[in-house]
Amino acid sequence: xxxxxxxxxxxxxxxxxxxxxxxxxxxxxxxxxxxxxxxxxxxxxxxxxxxxxxxxxxxxxxxxxxxxxxxxxxxxxxxxxxxxxxx
Ligand SMILES: [Zn+2]
Numbered sequence: 603x604x605x606x607x608x609x610x611x612x613x614x615x616x617x618x619x620x621x622x623x624x625x626x627x628x629x630x631x632x633x634x635x636x637x638x639x640x641x642x643x644x645x646x647x648x649x650x651x652x653x654x655x656x657x658x659x660x661x662x663x664x665x666x667x668x669x670x671x672x673x674x675x676x677x678x679x680x681x682x683x684x685x686x687x688x689x
Contacts, residue, residue, distance in 0.1 A: 622662035630658045 629635035633649035637656040641647055648654035659667075 618662055622660050622666065626660055626663040627657040628660050630656055 630637070630649060630652035632651040633639055633656070635656050637649055637652065637654040638646045639649045649656075652658050
Protein backbone atom coordinates (compact mmCIF):
# COMPACT_ATOMS: atom_id res chain seq x y z
CA UNK A 603 0.00 0.00 0.00
CA UNK A 604 2.78 2.39 0.92
CA UNK A 605 4.75 1.50 -2.18
CA UNK A 606 1.72 2.00 -4.43
CA UNK A 607 0.87 5.38 -2.95
CA UNK A 608 4.51 6.49 -3.17
CA UNK A 609 4.64 5.41 -6.81
CA UNK A 610 1.41 7.30 -7.49
CA UNK A 611 2.76 10.47 -5.87
CA UNK A 612 6.04 10.21 -7.79
CA UNK A 613 4.19 9.62 -11.07
CA UNK A 614 2.03 12.69 -10.40
CA UNK A 615 5.09 14.82 -9.63
CA UNK A 616 6.85 13.56 -12.75
CA UNK A 617 3.79 14.39 -14.84
CA UNK A 618 3.57 17.88 -13.39
CA UNK A 619 7.29 18.44 -13.99
CA UNK A 620 6.85 17.34 -17.60
CA UNK A 621 3.88 19.68 -17.96
CA UNK A 622 5.90 22.58 -16.54
CA UNK A 623 8.71 21.78 -18.98
CA UNK A 624 6.49 21.52 -22.04
CA UNK A 625 4.10 24.35 -21.18
CA UNK A 626 5.54 26.72 -18.53
CA UNK A 627 2.70 29.23 -18.90
CA UNK A 628 -0.97 28.69 -18.09
CA UNK A 629 -4.05 30.84 -18.56
CA UNK A 630 -4.56 33.38 -15.76
CA UNK A 631 -7.16 32.08 -13.31
CA UNK A 632 -8.25 35.52 -12.17
CA UNK A 633 -9.28 36.89 -15.57
CA UNK A 634 -9.73 33.51 -17.35
CA UNK A 635 -7.26 34.57 -20.01
CA UNK A 636 -8.94 37.81 -21.03
CA UNK A 637 -6.36 40.12 -19.45
CA UNK A 638 -9.15 42.39 -18.27
CA UNK A 639 -11.25 42.62 -15.14
CA UNK A 640 -14.62 44.18 -14.48
CA UNK A 641 -14.95 47.02 -12.04
CA UNK A 642 -18.02 48.15 -10.19
CA UNK A 643 -18.51 51.10 -12.52
CA UNK A 644 -18.88 48.82 -15.54
CA UNK A 645 -15.49 49.77 -16.88
CA UNK A 646 -12.68 47.45 -17.75
CA UNK A 647 -9.20 47.50 -16.28
CA UNK A 648 -6.13 45.38 -16.79
CA UNK A 649 -5.99 42.27 -14.66
CA UNK A 650 -3.82 42.94 -11.64
CA UNK A 651 -2.55 39.39 -11.35
CA UNK A 652 -1.26 38.91 -14.91
CA UNK A 653 -0.97 42.66 -15.71
CA UNK A 654 -2.93 42.16 -18.93
CA UNK A 655 -0.58 39.48 -20.28
CA UNK A 656 -3.33 36.79 -20.01
CA UNK A 657 -0.91 34.07 -18.93
CA UNK A 658 0.76 33.21 -15.67
CA UNK A 659 3.88 31.21 -14.87
CA UNK A 660 3.04 27.82 -13.39
CA UNK A 661 3.96 27.28 -9.75
CA UNK A 662 6.30 24.40 -10.58
CA UNK A 663 8.15 26.50 -13.13
CA UNK A 664 8.46 29.35 -10.64
CA UNK A 665 9.92 26.92 -8.08
CA UNK A 666 12.38 25.71 -10.73
CA UNK A 667 13.48 29.27 -11.50
CA UNK A 668 13.88 30.03 -7.79
CA UNK A 669 16.06 26.95 -7.43
CA UNK A 670 18.12 28.01 -10.44
CA UNK A 671 18.66 31.47 -8.97
CA UNK A 672 19.67 30.02 -5.58
CA UNK A 673 22.09 27.65 -7.28
CA UNK A 674 23.49 30.44 -9.46
CA UNK A 675 23.95 32.71 -6.45
CA UNK A 676 25.75 29.99 -4.52
CA UNK A 677 27.99 28.83 -7.35
CA UNK A 678 31.43 30.27 -7.82
CA UNK A 679 31.67 32.30 -11.01
CA UNK A 680 34.66 31.33 -13.14
CA UNK A 681 35.90 32.39 -16.57
CA UNK A 682 35.70 28.81 -17.86
CA UNK A 683 31.96 28.76 -17.35
CA UNK A 684 31.50 31.84 -19.53
CA UNK A 685 33.31 30.13 -22.37
CA UNK A 686 31.25 26.99 -21.93
CA UNK A 687 27.94 28.84 -22.17
CA UNK A 688 28.42 31.95 -24.33
CA UNK A 689 25.60 34.44 -23.98
ZN1 LIG B 1 -5.24 37.86 -15.53
